[in-house]
Amino acid sequence: MNQQRSGGMASKSFCPLPWKHLATHPHGSITLCCESEQIGRQSESYDKNELIITDKGREYKTLHTTDYDFNKIHNSESFRQVRLDMLNGKRPSVCNKCWDSEDVGNTSKRLHELNRLEYTLEDAITETKEDGSIDVDYEFIELRLGNHCNLICRTCNPVSSSRWNKEWKLIGGGNNLPQPLFNWPLDEKFWDKLTEHSSKLRHVYINGGEPLLIDKHLKWLEYLVENNIAKNVALTYSTNTTVTGETYKEVWPHFKHVDFMLSIDCLEKRNEFMRYPSKWEKTLNGAQWFIDYANKHNNIITSICQTNSLINVYYHKEFYDYWESKVAYISPNWVNDPDYYDARILPDNVKQDILDKIKGTKRYQNIKNYLSLKGDDRLLYKFFEKTNILDKNRKESYKDIFPEFYEKIRKYDV
Numbered sequence: 001m002n003q004q005r006s007g008g009m010a011s012k013s014f015c016p017l018p019w020k021h022l023a024t025h026p027h028g029s030i031t032l033c034c035e036s037e038q039i040g041r042q043s044e045s046y047d048k049n050e051l052i053i054t055d056k057g058r059e060y061k062t063l064h065t066t067d068y069d070f071n072k073i074h075n076s077e078s079f080r081q082v083r084l085d086m087l088n089g090k091r092p093s094v095c096n097k098c099w100d101s102e103d104v105g106n107t108s109k110r111l112h113e114l115n116r117l118e119y120t121l122e123d124a125i126t127e128t129k130e131d132g133s134i135d136v137d138y139e140f141i142e143l144r145l146g147n148h149c150n151l152i153c154r155t156c157n158p159v160s161s162s163r164w165n166k167e168w169k170l171i172g173g174g175n176n177l178p179q180p181l182f183n184w185p186l187d188e189k190f191w192d193k194l195t196e197h198s199s200k201l202r203h204v205y206i207n208g209g210e211p212l213l214i215d216k217h218l219k220w221l222e223y224l225v226e227n228n229i230a231k232n233v234a235l236t237y238s239t240n241t242t243v244t245g246e247t248y249k250e251v252w253p254h255f256k257h258v259d260f261m262l263s264i265d266c267l268e269k270r271n272e273f274m275r276y277p278s279k280w281e282k283t284l285n286g287a288q289w290f291i292d293y294a295n296k297h298n299n300i301i302t303s304i305c306q307t308n309s310l311i312n313v314y315y316h317k318e319f320y321d322y323w324e325s326k327v328a329y330i331s332p333n334w335v336n337d338p339d340y341y342d343a344r345i346l347p348d349n350v351k352q353d354i355l356d357k358i359k360g361t362k363r364y365q366n367i368k369n370y371l372s373l374k375g376d377d378r379l380l381y382k383f384f385e386k387t388n389i390l391d392k393n394r395k396e397s398y399k400d401i402f403p404e405f406y407e408k409i410r411k412y413d414v
Contacts, residue, residue, distance in 0.1 A: 012089065013085070013086045013089050013090055013091050013092075014086050014087070014114075014121045014124065015032075015086060015095065015098070015110040015113065015114065016113055016114065016117045016119040016120075016124070016139070017032055017033045017110075017113055017117075017140070018032050018079060018082050018083050018086065019083065019119060019123075019124050019127070019128070019134055020117060020119045020137075020138055020139035020140060020200075021033060021113075021138065021139070021140045021141070021142070022070070022074075022138050022140075022141045022142065022143075022197075023036075023142045024063070024142065024143055024144055024145075025144050025159075026144045026145075026146050026147045026159050026160055026182055026208075026209065027147075027159060027177055027181045027182055028061070028062055028063035028064050028181050028182070028184050029051035029062045029063070030051075030053075030062045030063065030073055030074075031051075032079070032082060032094060032095070033109060033113075033142070034109075034142055035097045035098065035109050036094050036095055036097070037093070037094040037095075037096070037097075038051045038094075039051075039053070039078040039079070039082065039094050040052050040053040040054055040062075040076070040078045041053075041054060041059065053073060053076040053077075053078055053079070054076060054077050054078060055072070055075070055076040055077045056077070060072065060073070060076065063184050063190070064181065064184065067189075067193075068184075068187075068189055068190045068193035068194070069193070070136050070193065070194075070196075070197050071135075071136050074134070074136045075132075075133040075134065075136070079132075080131060080132030080133055081132060082094065082095075082132075083124070083128055083132045083134070084128075084132040086124075087124065087125065087128060095110070097109075098110040098111075113140070116203070117139055117140060117202070117203070118139065118202065119139055136197050137197055137199060137200050138197050138198060138200065138201060139200055139201060139202050139203065140201075140202065140203040140204075140205075141194075141198075141201065141203070141204050141205070142204075142205045142207070143185075143204070143205070143206045143207070143211075143217070144160075144207045144208065144209075145185040145206065145207070145208050145209055145211045145214040145217065146162075146182040146183060146184065146185045146186070146208065146209050146214065147159055147160055147161055147162045147182045147208070147209045148162055148182070148185075148208065148209040148210065148213050148214060149161035149162060149163060149208055149209040149210045149213070149240075150163065150210060150213070150240075150242055150243075151163065151210070151240055151242065151275050151276065151277070151278055152164050152167065152276050152277065153265075153274060153275045153276065153307075154273070154274050154275075154276065154309075154311065154341070154387075154390070155274070155307055155309050155311070155335045155338070155341050157173065157338075158173070158176045158177070159177065160208065160209060161209065162179065162182065162209070165179075167390065167393060170389060170390075170393060171386045171389050171390065172386075182209075185214045185216060185217065186214070186216055187216075188216060188219070191216060191217065191219055191220045194220060195220065195223050198220075198223070198224065198229060199227075199229060201224065201229055201232070201233050202232055202233060202234065203233065203234050203236075204233055204234070204235045204236070205236045205238075206235070206236070206237050206238070207237075207238040208238070208239075210239065210240055210242070210243060211237060211238070211239060212237070212239055212243040212244075212245060212247070212248070213243060215247050218247060218248055218251065221248065221251045221252075222251055224255075225251055225254040225255075230251075230254045230255045230256070231254065231255070231256055232256055233255050233256055233257075234255070234256055234257040234258075234259075235252070235255045235256075235257065235258045235259070236258075236259045236261060237258075237259070237260050237261060238261045238263055238305055239260060239261070239262060239263065239290075240262075240263045240275065240278070240286075241262050241263070241264065241282075241283050241286030241287045241289075241290065242278060242282060242283070242286055243286070244286055244289040244290070245260075245289070245290065245293065249293065252297070252300060253297050253299065253300070255299065256299065257299050257300075257301075258294075258297075258299060258300040258301070259300075259301050259302075259303055259328075260290045260294065260300070260301070260302045260303070261303050261304065261305040261331065262286075262287050262290060262302060262303070262304045262305070262327070263275070263304075263305055263307065264283060264287065264304055264306065264323070265306055265307045265308075265311075265312055266311075266312045266315055266319060267280075267315070267318055267319060267322055268280050269401050270312065270315060270401055270402060271283060273311075273396055273398070273401045273402075274307075274311055274312060276394060276396070277394075287302075287326075290302045291326060291327070301327075301328040302327045302328060303327050303328045303329045303330065303331060304323055304327050304329075304330045304331065305331045305333055306319065306330055306331070306332055306333065307333050307335060308332045308333060308334050308335065308343065308367075308370075309334075309335040309341040309342070309343060310341060310342065310343040310345065310346055310380075310383065311341065311398075311402070313343045313346075313354055313367065313371075314353075314354050314357065314402075314404070314405040314408075315402075315405075316354075316357075316358045316361065316363065316367065317357060317358045317361050320361055320362065320363065324362075330363075332363065332366065332367075334370055338386075339375075339379055340379045340380070340382040340383040340386060341383065342375055342379070343370065343371060343375075344370065344371060344373050344374065344375030345375035345376055345377050345378075345379040345380060345383075346371070346375070346377065346380070346409070347377045347409075350408045350409060351371045353408060354367070354371065355367070355368055355371065377412075380409055380412035381412050381414065383412070384412055384413040384414070388413075399413070
């Protein structure tokens with residue numbers, strides 16, 4: 001290895017993820033992590049979301065035309081260059097989200113993973129070849145298992161839910177990607193190939209679509225158990241609670257740790273509106289299944305991943321009062337795409353009303369910090385334009401279901 005790669009600056013740009021991480025996306029592309037920009041050339045045949053990676057003048061669509069060859073994908077020209085840049089103390093531009101976060105003093109995903117994963121800079125220096133290639137063996141895997149889902153959540157899109165396809169054009173969402181791009185999790189060959197790079201696994205995150213609809217991944221979980229790997233693996237699911245875990249309940253106790261992150265955004269009719277066409281009673285019954293199951297196993301917990309947008313941010317206190325004692329923790333996920341759902345676009349007086357209402361709650365400072373960032377309140381006109389179209393099609397009414405908050409922003413509903 002080049003001595004420069006182990007110099008003082010290298011540690012300031014090193015991240016273990018380009019070496020030890022697999023991040024899949026619903027349409028089959030692979031990135032350095034969930035927050036990095038896509039690297040490689042964008043496909044002209046579908047749209048900007050389909051990534052083509054390059055290697056020695058050849059081009060590969062990730063997963064779809066590589067025959068699930070993870071060595072080929074992770075040792076492509078673009079991935080190798082990121083590793084070489086990091087070892088030489090350079091900041092790859094595809095990682096700008098982390099660099100921007102760190103430059104203002106926040107804890108980035110890079111810093112979080114440096115503390116969590118066992119792979120060190122010294123390991124990378126030792127194991128990286130001169131051209132930036134490596135032997136692929138994952139420590140952390142994020143699986144977004146296509147777009148097969150039974151809900152059409154307001155803040156979602158066809159990339160993450162196949163049921164969005166009919167309404168997407170209705171709200172001017174443009175052309176959808178062809179559905180075959182999303183079917184790779186149904187191919188047993190993908191799971192067979194993944195087992196070849198799973199011996200050193202420590203962390204697995206599984207999302208969708210709705211991941212519990214993709215029972216093909218059970219075979220992979222069983223492989224991890226049978227090969228004495230599962231006992232070292234922390235497994236996290238993001239699930240909408242409409243599907244219980246009966247199919248998987250015998251395998252989960254063998255893992256080191258399991259966290260069921262329940263995707264619930266608000267209470268009662270408000271949650272039904274946000275996570276259409278779910279019903280509150282079924283949501284509660286599903287959540288209770290996971291809570292009861294977790295209570296029977298010391299290695300399993302339930303939490304909630306709440307998608308926060310301008311739709312529900314006003315109702316934060318009620319939500320926490322209801323769920324806080326029932327689950328291990330509540331994790332916020334802020335929406336910034338589509339931009340017309342971003343709570344930062346609210347006018348200052350409305351933001352202050354929200355903060356006054358939630359003062360004293362545990363998440364007050366987090367919400368205050370987020371709302372302190374400026375947005376363009378003219379996007380509220382777009383919010384109502386899209387909302388009214390969906391309301392008419394779904395026979396719902398935002399102003400009837402969220403009457404208190406509607407009164408604060410009704411002037412934008414023209």
